[in-house]
Amino acid sequence: MRATIFEGPGQVSVVEKPKPAPGHGELRVRMAAASLCASDVRVYRGEKYAKPGVTPGHEIAGIVDAIGEGVDGITEGQRVVICPMVVCGKCRFCIVGRQNRCEKRKTMGYDLDGGFAEYLLVPAEIVRTGHVLTVPNTLPLDIAALTEPAACTLSSLDLMGIAAGSSLMVIGAGPMGLLHLLMGRAAGASPIIISEPVAERREIAKRWGADLVLDPTTTDLVAAVKDATGGYGADAVALTVGVHDAVVPAIGLVRNQGTINMFAGFPPKQTVPFDPNVIHYGEINLTGSQNATTDQYRRTLGMLEHVPHIDEVVTNRYDIEHGPEAYSSRVSMSGLKSLVAFAGVE
Ligand SMILES: [Zn+2]
Numbered sequence: 001m002r003a004t005i006f007e008g009p010g011q012v013s014v015v016e017k018p019k020p021a022p023g024h025g026e027l028r029v030r031m032a033a034a035s036l037c038a039s040d041v042r043v044y045r046g047e048k049y050a051k052p053g054v055t056p057g058h059e060i061a062g063i064v065d066a067i068g069e070g071v072d073g074i075t076e077g078q079r080v081v082i083c084p085m086v087v088c089g090k091c092r093f094c095i096v097g098r099q100n101r102c103e104k105r106k107t108m109g110y111d112l113d114g115g116f117a118e119y120l121l122v123p124a125e126i127v128r129t130g131h132v133l134t135v136p137n138t139l140p141l142d143i144a145a146l147t148e149p150a151a152c153t154l155s156s157l158d159l160m161g162i163a164a165g166s167s168l169m170v171i172g173a174g175p176m177g178l179l180h181l182l183m184g185r186a187a188g189a190s191p192i193i194i195s196e197p198v199a200e201r202r203e204i205a206k207r208w209g210a211d212l213v214l215d216p217t218t219t220d221l222v223a224a225v226k227d228a229t230g231g232y233g234a235d236a237v238a239l240t241v242g243v244h245d246a247v248v249p250a251i252g253l254v255r256n257q258g259t260i261n262m263f264a265g266f267p268p269k270q271t272v273p274f275d276p277n278v279i280h281y282g283e284i285n286l287t288g289s290q291n292a293t294t295d296q297y298r299r300t301l302g303m304l305e306h307v308p309h310i311d312e313v314v315t316n317r318y319d320i321e322h323g324p325e326a327y328s329s330r331v332s333m334s335g336l337k338s339l340v341a342f343a344g345v346e
C-alpha cells in the first residue's frame with residue numbers, strides 16, 4: 001500500500017509499505033479521508049514531537065475492511081471515524097471521562113501510525129475503549145474526517161461554558177477559528193466576534209455568519225468588543241492562534257468572571273509577561289484545551305451534518321501521492337484546511 005511517512009522536520013515522503021494485517025482485537029480500516037491538522041504542521045516545523053518513521057494523520061475516516069479475532073460489535077463495511085487516542089482507561093482522568101488528559105495517552109499519527117496511508121491498523125486499545133465511532137449514513141466520510149478538529153472545538157466551547165446566548169470572542173479566523181464560529185453558532189453562542197488580520201479570512205468569517213468581524217491592525221479591539229457586549233467584554237475568548245504576542249491583548253477582551261481559553265499550541269521556549277492582578281481582580285478564568293474526550297467525539301459526530309458551511313472548511317484536496325503538498329499548502333497558508341482523499345472510498 002502507499003503510505004506517507006514523517007522522516008524528520010521538513011521531511012515527509014510517500015513510500016510503499018506492506019498492507020497491515022489485524023491481530024487479536026485489532027481492525028484494519030480502508031482510509032477514505034484524512035485531514036491535516038495545525039499540529040501536524042507544528043511537527044513538520046520541528047516544534048512538536050512525532051516518532052520518526054511514523055505515518056501521520058489523526059483526523060481520519062474510512063471503512064472497516066478486516067477484523068481481527070475477538071472484536072465484537074463491528075462489522076466489515078462499517079463507516080467509521082477513529083478517535084485517535086490510545087488511553088489506559090483506569091487513571092483518574094479516564095475514569096471521569098477526560099481521556100484526553102490520560103498521562104499514558106499515545107496518539108495515532110504521532111506515536112503510532114495514522115491515516116495518511118491507504119490502510120490503517122487500528123490498535124486493540126482503540127477498539128476496546130470505544131474509540132471506533134460509527135458515522136451516520138447521511139454524513140459523507142470526507143466531512144466525517146473533520147470530527148477530530150470539530151470535537152477539539154467542542155471541547156474548547158465546553159471548557160469556556162458556552163451556552164445559548166453566550167458572547168464569544170474568537171482570535172483568529174484560520175480553520176480552527178472558523179470552526180469555533182461554526183460550532184459556537186451551532187451551540188447557540190451570540191454574538192460571535194472574530195478578530196483576524198487577513199482580509200480574505202475576514203470575508204469568510206462574515207459570509208459564515210459572524211456578528212462582528214474586526215481587523216486587529218486597524219481597530220481598537222477592547223472598545224469594539226465592549227461596545228458589542230453591553231460594555232462588559234466577552235463571556236469567553238478563544239485564542240486560536242499560537243502567537244505569544246496575542247495572549248495579553250486577549251486577556252483584555254474578556255468580561256470579569258469570563259473565561260479565556262488557550263486553544264492553540266504555541267512555539268516552545270517562550271514566555272508571556274502579564275499583570276496577575278488583572279486575573280485576580282477580574283476573577284478571570286484562564287485555561288487551555290487540547291484534544292477532546294470520547295464523548296465529545298460522539299456528540300460532534302451527531303452535530304456535523306447540521307453545521308452549515310462545514311463542507312467549505314476543506315479547500316485543498318490531494319491524493320495520497322501528492323499528500324506532502326498538503327503540508328506545503330498549510331505552511332504557505334493558502335486556503336483553509338488540507339485533506340488527503342482516497343478515490344472510490346465513500
Ligand atoms: Zn487535529
Ligand SMILES: [Zn+2]
Binds near residue numbers: 088089090091093102
Ligand atoms: Zn488513563
